[in-house]
Amino acid sequence: MKIGLFVCDCGKNISGTINTKQIIEYFSEFSDIKVLGDPYLCSESGLNKIIEQVTDKNLERIIIAACSFKLHGQLFRKTIEKAGINRFLISFANIREQNSWVHPDEPEKATIKAIDQIKMAIEHVKLLEPLDVEYSNVRPSTLIIGGGIAGIKAALVIADAGYEVSLVERKATIGGHMALFDKTFPTLDCSICILGPLMTEVKDHPNINLLTNSTVEKVDGYIGNFEITIKKNPTFIKEDVCVGCFDVCRE
Ligand code: SF4
Ligand code: SF4
The missing domain is CATH 3.40.50 (Rossmann fold)
Known part of the structure; x- marks a missing residue:
């Protein structure tokens, strides 16, 4: 050689x-x-x-x-x-x-x-062995794991750009640690005043599929074409009927 x-x-x-x-x-x-x-x-x-x-x-x-x-x-x-x-x-x-x-x-x-x-x-x-360059189609959708402020913001930026996003959060609600804080540095705005509207925006965004109470079970495939298995745990409520009132179902 x-x-x-x-x-x-x-x-x-x-x-x-x-x-x-x-x-x-x-x-x-x-x-x-x-x-x-x-x-x-x-x-x-x-x-x-x-x-x-x-x-x-x-x-x-x-x-x-x-x-x-x-x-x-x-x-x-x-x-x-x-x-x-x-x-x-x-x-x-x-x-x-x-x-x-x-x-x-x-x-x-x-x-x-x-x-x-x-x-x-x-x-x-x-x-080294000779290799060929090959091209394959990419599915332009995104999975974000974790619905804290970083996941929320990333989901909104990608969804606003016109791409489909699945946001997976293992807890019953998104918001993460920021939802627990009183004030945020440096403006000392109340934390939920910033976070609340973003959480609502995520819930209502047509490009975001919000999966709470859910965990990623399996990741297959490769960059651009992943196959993800997500386990959605039961919430024991009818999500399409629930209005978040904490009252209706009691009556
Ligand atoms: S930048 Fe150009 S000149 Fe400098 S080391 Fe690399 S190849 Fe050589
Ligand atoms: S009581 Fe209200 S918040 Fe609770 S599940 Fe029923 S509709 Fe939803």
Whole structure:
């Protein structure tokens, strides 16, 4: 398996602490690794260099020793895809945020650490399998567990945006701890004066399915398509008839 290792200087961000030349020399001794350095790997010339090397050296897997995956990971994935390698056959050694930036006073140890990070990336990249990107439909509805003030507010924001919300609360009423407070900081408004109208809004909102006295029993499925089983405990009242008077049923 031919592996391409690209080591970035990031100007002086990396090479100001880590000895990137030493790293290149070190990995040049590995027979299955083709190693190349670049001052700015995410620049147009740096990306073109990756594509050229993949083609010229018939590289099958890539390691990027540079910044965090979060910053340019997708860019490098797209770049190797342009060069004809499956975009998931790439591994990243974060030698900037996780190394040079945090060890500016210990350049020698930082260089040894970078070598270790790259060795780990080499072992990782060898184990990777090509993957396909697939798309599936997402059901744009939300389950919120817990009917305290956070759950209430989240439910209203999502429901006002036009999406269906199920709000599950294990107790007989929503409101949570806030319903028990006298005043709220910093305005010293009475707690129920703020909470009460929101509770009513939740109950009456056409996009909110309020499930009190209920608990989540089971969660199946995956992100965007969860299947949730909810257990609704009996309240011993007819909810569609009850008017909250505490009187009618006694008569
Ligand atoms: S790839 Fe990352 S580490 Fe390299 S120059 Fe760009 S930002 Fe800096
Ligand atoms: S007495 Fe009033 S509050 Fe209680 S269950 Fe009957 S209608 Fe509802």
